[in-house]
Amino acid sequence: MPQILKVEPSSWESTLSETRKILNAGGVVAFPTDTFYGLGVNPYNRIAVDKIYEIKGRDPEKPLLLLIDSVTKLENLVEEPSAACIKLMQVYWPGPLTLLLSRNPLPFTRILQRT
DSSP states (O other), rough: OOOOOOOOOOHHHHHHHHHHHHHTTOOOEEEEEEEEEEEEHHHHHHHHHHHHHHHHOOOOTTTOOOOOOGGGGGGGTTTTOHHHHHHEEEEEOSSSSSOOBBOOOOHHHHHOOOO
């Protein structure tokens, strides 16, 4: 059953806890970003990732956008970014900067294999 969670200073911790429970259970959350509304799942949960494809009616062969908020979260997710990319990330993240980087296939091999 869909829920609407309001993010207010007084309820921040409980809202974050509830969101974490939803994601850990393979659920989907919708949230605003600086530039658009996103659908979020645990990217390491293939069933949850499949839900995004189903909701969006997206071709499973097309990649999805993975939002992260810091350079440190890139570790093992993408191939080594250039020094220029790292500088941009350090200056503008979190914020409305999108970079297209080549993924490191290892962490997502099980998830991305569609057999």
